[in-house]
Structures are given as structure tokens and as C-alpha cells.
Amino acid sequence: MTGQSIIPSREKQLEMLQTMLKIRHFEMAAGQLYKRGVLKGGVHACIGQEAIPVGISAHLHRDDYITSTHRGHGHHIAKGADVRRLMAELMGKETGYCKCRGGSMHVAAFDVGSLGAYPIVAAGVPIAIGAAYSIMHRGSDQVVVAYFGDGALGQGTIYEAFNLASIWRLPVIFTCENNYFAVSTKTEATVALKDIPGFAASFGIVGKRVNGQNVLDVYNAAGEAVDRARKKEGATFLFFDTYRFEGHYFGEPEIYRSREEVQKSKDELDPITLYIATLINSGMISKQAIEAMEKDCQREIDEALAFAQQSPLPNPDEYARYVYA
Amino acid sequence: MSMPDKDISTRKLSYLMAIREAMQEEMRRDKNVILFGEDVERHGGGFGVSKELWEEFGDQQVRNMPISENCMAGLALGAAMTGCRPILEFMFMDFSALAIDQICNEAAKIHYMYGGQTNAPIVYRCPQGGLSYKSAGAHHSQSLEAWYVHVPGLKVVFPGTPYDAKGLLKAAICDPNPVVFIEHKALYNNEGIVPEDEYIIPLGKADVKRTGSSITVIAYGYMLQFALEAAEKLMPEGIDVEIIDPRTLNPFDEECFFESVRKTHRVVLIQEACRTGGVTAEWGMRIEEECFDWLDAPIVRVAGEDVPIPYAQSLEEKVWPNISKIIAAIKNVCYFN
Numbered sequence: 001m002t003g004q005s006i007i008p009s010r011e012k013q014l015e016m017l018q019t020m021l022k023i024r025h026f027e028m029a030a031g032q033l034y035k036r037g038v039l040k041g042g043v044h045a046c047i048g049q050e051a052i053p054v055g056i057s058a059h060l061h062r063d064d065y066i067t068s069t070h071r072g073h074g075h076h077i078a079k080g081a082d083v084r085r086l087m088a089e090l091m092g093k094e095t096g097y098c099k100c101r102g103g104s105m106h107v108a109a110f111d112v113g114s115l116g117a118y119p120i121v122a123a124g125v126p127i128a129i130g131a132a133y134s135i136m137h138r139g140s141d142q143v144v145v146a147y148f149g150d151g152a153l154g155q156g157t158i159y160e161a162f163n164l165a166s167i168w169r170l171p172v173i174f175t176c177e178n179n180y181f182a183v184s185t186k187t188e189a190t191v192a193l194k195d196i197p198g199f200a201a202s203f204g205i206v207g208k209r210v211n212g213q214n215v216l217d218v219y220n221a222a223g224e225a226v227d228r229a230r231k232k233e234g235a236t237f238l239f240f241d242t243y244r245f246e247g248h249y250f251g252e253p254e255i256y257r258s259r260e261e262v263q264k265s266k267d268e269l270d271p272i273t274l275y276i277a278t279l280i281n282s283g284m285i286s287k288q289a290i291e292a293m294e295k296d297c298q299r300e301i302d303e304a305l306a307f308a309q310q311s312p313l314p315n316p317d318e319y320a321r322y323v324y325a
Numbered sequence: 326m327s328m329p330d331k332d333i334s335t336r337k338l339s340y341l342m343a344i345r346e347a348m349q350e351e352m353r354r355d356k357n358v359i360l361f362g363e364d365v366e367r368h369g370g371g372f373g374v375s376k377e378l379w380e381e382f383g384d385q386q387v388r389n390m391p392i393s394e395n396c397m398a399g400l401a402l403g404a405a406m407t408g409c410r411p412i413l414e415f416m417f418m419d420f421s422a423l424a425i426d427q428i429c430n431e432a433a434k435i436h437y438m439y440g441g442q443t444n445a446p447i448v449y450r451c452p453q454g455g456l457s458y459k460s461a462g463a464h465h466s467q468s469l470e471a472w473y474v475h476v477p478g479l480k481v482v483f484p485g486t487p488y489d490a491k492g493l494l495k496a497a498i499c500d501p502n503p504v505v506f507i508e509h510k511a512l513y514n515n516e517g518i519v520p521e522d523e524y525i526i527p528l529g530k531a532d533v534k535r536t537g538s539s540i541t542v543i544a545y546g547y548m549l550q551f552a553l554e555a556a557e558k559l560m561p562e563g564i565d566v567e568i569i570d571p572r573t574l575n576p577f578d579e580e581c582f583f584e585s586v587r588k589t590h591r592v593v594l595i596q597e598a599c600r601t602g603g604v605t606a607e608w609g610m611r612i613e614e615e616c617f618d619w620l621d622a623p624i625v626r627v628a629g630e631d632v633p634i635p636y637a638q639s640l641e642e643k644v645w646p647n648i649s650k651i652i653a654a655i656k657n658v659c660y661f662n
Contacts, residue, residue: 065407099440108439115406116439120430126396127431130403130411137359137385137409160396167391322437323477325444325501 010284020050020272021297023074029301034250043104046074048245051271053078055218059226065113065131065144067124070105072117081109087304093311100314122155129161132170143171143229151182153191166203171229174237179244184256200237212240213271243269334520341513343487347494352386360387362414371416398427405445418453419464432503433478447503456511466634468598473505474575481574483507485549487517492526509547531578537567540591548595555651583615590621591658600628622658627651
């Protein structure tokens with residue numbers, strides 16, 4: 001199927017749009033909570049990057065695995081995580097996925113195959129390799145998606161993981177979300193690779209650069225990669241160009257880029273706006289139906305907020321629970 | 326599983342063979358127990374501990390790794406969270422430093438950080454220490470247990486005899502938590518009674534290696550040998566030494582320490598590792614907090630010097646504890662008054 005563009009069914013396409021909207025609304029709600037002082041600590045939004053996990057997860061089964069990053073809410077929602085439990089985790093409540101021992105940077109949803117968010121940059125990648133090893137050991141047809149950002153390209157474990165994935169032909173999809181900034185540092189200032197996806201070829205791994213703002217491009221690239229992994233034909237490296245519309249975290253001063261640059265990206269590179277235009281042009285959906293879909297998403301996020309607000313705080317006497325299994 | 330009486334068994338096994346047998350039994354019992362490490366296949370790992378295991382279990386359960394310690398530890402964690410029970414051999418404890426992110430930041434915290442959704446049943450086998458491996462220098466001789474004892478979520482085990490090595494390793498492999506299992510390189514050829522019948526020694530239980538009434542000596546790893554020899558030498562002088570081996574360094578069996586101290590009223594703590602920030606500092610403090618009124622003398626430590634391990638034998642011997650330093654410390658504490 002290499003090179004051929006697959007058009008997903010209308011049902012699949014609308015589902016992808018809905019999930020992108022759900023992520024956007026979730027992140028915007030988190031931003032509001034941050035502004036009101038309800039959320040503490042680092043909250044890293046993926047607004048602008050929604051198409052990547054959505055286009056990938058469209059090919060994943062519930063028992064396929066992902067490892068995520070500090071910018072992980074979208075990865076989890078796309079994989080099917082319950083937004084109520086995610087919101088409760090952000091808001092410090094016992095009903096959160098991790099009973100709020102984790103928080104925004106350490107969310108995990110093992111019920112839908114997330115092996116967790118690893119905010120130590122690149123730490124999730126060798127862990128993904130381990131899950132892929134386990135799949136090989138069991139002989140199942142699951143696959144693993146290892147998410148990381150362009151900042152992770154400076155970590156040696158990335159290259160160690162590529163090496164092992166190739167040696168053992170592990171069913172893994174290395175997924176780099178290149179939003180061009182590692183906090184404030186531009187990728188080209190710290191990554192010497194001239195052709196980033198090209199380095200994978202030296203490991204015998206297929207590498208591909210993909211427009212991460214076009215969910216159909218993501219869908220197609222991910223389809224090939226997931227297919228390759230399920231057939232035990234080896235790992236794939238997908239390098240997605242994207243852009244984050246928020247700072248590195250909510251409240252970050254963003255002195256490294258101009259407002260004009262951000263506005264231009266929002267105007268030209270918003271994956272949701274672009275996708276809606278495509279869907280309307282192809283007659284798959286009407287403007288009214290999109291409005292209804294947005295309302296549905298907003299309602300779901302409002303319900304998640306209410307659930308989180310009404311949930312109890314963790315009992316302080318249980319501070320030592322879960323240190324040992 | 327009942328505890329076989331080690332006193333009626335006569336089978337002798339080396340510390341190395343006891344460790345191999347523990348792995349072999351657990352790998353036969355559960356095919357998800359997998360040994361990963363550098364050269365662990367035909368070569369048998371850094372010290373030959375896993376020899377013959379690859380021949381019996383094949384690639385399915387014995388896997389050579391590239392020299393990528395942090396990736397290897399991450400791999401073990403990912404595999405552990407998805408149904409495997411990895412045993413990871415670091416060729417030398419010193420090399421585990423490359424994997425501290427995956428051991429301490431990830432595996433140790435995974436059960437807590439994710440609110441009990443997952444756990445990490447991993448054993449990190451770490452050959453460490455100096456002494457009979459003389460002149461191995463700064464990167465192949467360190468005693469690093471204190472680094473790992475300081476991390477909540479990890480268990481740290483350090484057997485001093487073949488019997489303990491086998492029983493504790495089997496417990497570590499079955500444990501649902503990440504366990505740093507330290508092996509002393511100079512003990513590999515030491516022989517001791519290891520019954521043929523299967524047994525497990527629960528983690529977190531100390532063992533009184535010698536009962537005595539004059540003083541409590543707490544020693545572990547290779548230092549246990551020195552303590553036992555020192556005790557024999559002190560008998561004619563009327564000093565009857567009680568020796569406790571904690572065996573598990575985290576969680577450690579403080580009740581066993583306290584019970585002995587309440588009996589003897591005197592304590593010497595021994596560690597091969599350099600003094601500052603060592604585990605004996607913690608133990609001494611706990612004893613002081615709980616048993617201050619029972620003590621007849623200050624608590625004294627015998628420890629390695631606070632230097633990198635040097636190469637020259639004349640320097641090396643100066644750096645480590647030895648029997649005469651231990652005897653001097655015990656006499657000092659017993660004659661205090």
C-alpha cells in the first residue's frame with residue numbers, strides 16, 4: 001500500500017474530527033483552569049498538534065500500547081481515555097486516572113493501552129521498546145506507538161531504541177512530533193541531522209516526513225506504519241511537522257518567537273480548521289453538523305469538569321499508598 | 326513453601342551457583358522470567374553467573390543486549406508492565422549509573438505515580454564491590470547500595486551467603502516491585518550449604534548470623550565474612566559478638582536491630598562503601614532514635630574511605646575496611662566506660 005492514499009470512510013472521518021475537537025476543548029478548558037489558578041504546576045497543552053495522535057489512533061486497537069510525553073493529554077484522549085478521569089487527574093482529585101499521584105505530566109490510562117506519560121524527555125521510548133519486546137515474546141499482533149518531541153532527538157536513548165527495534169524487528173512506531181521548539185530552543189540549533197527522518201534508514205528502519213497538520217496525511221502514514229508493525233515487518237519512524245499554538249506550558253512567556261509567527265500559524269496551520277474545510281468541500285459534513293459536533297464536545301468537557309469538581313481530594317493519610325505494590 | 330532445614334542438608338554450592346540455580350528454577354517455573362544483559366548468553370554474563378542458561382532456555386528467556394544500559398533498563402520496565410518478569414544483569418554495578426533514570430525516575434515510581442494502575446516486577450542484578458578483585462580501579466569496584474536505598478519504591482537486597490543468595494533472589498524475582506539485587510564479586514566462589522529442596526527467603530527479614538551477648542555488629546555483603554572472622558578472634562578476649570545481617574537493605578528489618586541492641590547495649594556498624602551518606606548512617610540514627618536509653622556506648626561505624634577506589638594495591642588496602650579495623654572498633658566500643 002506504500003505511496004497510495006487511502007480515503008477513510010465518512011464515519012471514520014467524522015470520528016477523527018470529533019476527537020480532534022474533543023482534545024481542543026479539553027486543552028482550552030485546562031487553559032481556563034490554569035488562568036483561574038485552579039491548576040498548579042506545569043500543564044503542557046497540545047493545541048495545534050491534535051491531528052497527529054488522532055490520525056494514528058484511528059488505526060489502533062484498544063490493546064495496542066502508547067507511551068506518551070509531558071504534552072500527553074491529546075495522546076490519551078485519542079487513544080480513548082475517559083476525559084472525566086483525565087480532568088480529575090489534572091484537578092488533583094482521587095477519581096483521576098492516577099488517583100492524582102501523577103498529575104498533568106504523569107497521566108496514564110492503562111485501561112486503553114497507555115503505558116503512561118514520561119515527562120523526562122525520551123524516557124518513554126525505551127519503555128515502548130520493552131512493551132514491543134513483550135508483544136514479540138507473547139506472539140500477539142499488538143503494536144506500540146512511542147511519542148516524543150523534537151527535543152528528544154538530543155537524547156541518546158532514542159538512538160539506542162532505534163538500534164534495538166531494528167535488531168529485533170519490534171512492532172513499534174517511533175512518532176516524533178516536531179513542533180520546532182524544545183522549550184525555547186529551535187530544533188536546528190541543537191540537532192545536527194540534516195535529514196532527520198532519513199537517519200532511520202541507517203538502522204534499517206523506514207523513516208518518513210509527514211505534514212502533521214493534515215490529519216489525512218497522518219492517517220495514511222500511520223496506516224502504513226501500523227500495518228508494517230502488525231505484520232512483524234519492523235519499526236517505522238514518522239517525523240511529523242507541527243506547531244504548538246500555546247507556550248511550552250500555560251503561562252510560559254514565549255520570548256523566543258513573535259506573536260506574528262504564532263498568529264500566522266494559527267491562521268494557516270490549524271489542523272482542525274484545515275480539516276473542516278476539507279470535509280465541507282468534499283460534502284462530507286455541513287456547517288450545522290459541525291456546530292452540533294462542537295456543542296457535543298463542549299458538553300462532554302463540561303461534564304468532565306463537573307465530575308472533577310465534585311470528586312474528593314485524595315485522603316492525606318494515604319500519602320504513602322502505592323509506594324510498593 | 327516450607328523452609329528446608331539448612332542444618333540437615335549437606336549440599337554445598339557456591340554463591341555464584343546459588344544465584345544461577347535461583348534464576349534457573351524461576352525461569353523453568355515461569356517462561357515470562359527473562360534474563361537480559363550484556364554477554365549473558367554463551368558467555369554467561371560478566372562473571373559466568375548465567376552460563377548454561379541460554380543453552381537450556383534459548384533466546385526466548387536469555388537475551389544478549391547491546392551496551393545501552395539506560396535503554397536496557399527502559400526495555401525491562403516496558404516489558405515488566407506488559408506481562409514479563411525481567412532480570413537485568415548489569416555487568417558491574419558501576420555501569421548501572423547509566424540506567425539510573427529508568428531505575429530511579431521511572432521503575433521506582435511507576436506504581437505510585439500512576440496510582441496503582443501498574444507495577445514493575447524487575448530484578449536488577451548488580452555485581453559490586455572490591456576486595457579480592459584487586460586493582461580493578463575506580464569504575465569496577467564501587468559499592469553503590471546507598472544510591473538505591475535512598476529511592477522510595479525500590480527494594481535493595483544484598484546477600485552475604487550462598488543460602489541467602491538463592492532464597493532472596495527467588496523472592497526478588499517473585500516480588501511485584503523493582504528490586505536492586507546486589508552480588509558481591511568477591512563472594513562468587515565462596516561455598517556454603519544450599520539445600521536441594523526449593524525455598525524462598527522473604528525480603529525485609531534480617532538474619533542473626535551469630536548470637537552473642539557483648540556487642541551487636543551489623544554487617545552485610547562481604548563485610549559479613551570479616552565480621553564473623555573478627556568475632557572468632559575476639560572470643561578468647563571474652564568479647565561475645567552478636568552479628569546481624571540485614572540481607573535486605575530497603576526495607577530493612579529495624580526491629581531485629583533494636584532487639585539485639587536492647588540485649589547487648591553496644592553497636593558497631595560495618596559497610597564496605599565509602600562512609601559519607603552510607604546505609605550505616607541511617608541505621609545508626611534509627612538505633613539512636615529508638616534505643617538511646619539502652620546504649621552504653623556511642624555507635625561506631627567501620628566504613629570505606631571517602632575516595633574513589635584507587636588502582637595501586639597499597640592504596641586499595643588502605644581504603645577498605647579489614648578485620649583489624651573491625652576488631653579495633655569492637656574493642657573500642659566494648660571497653661568504653
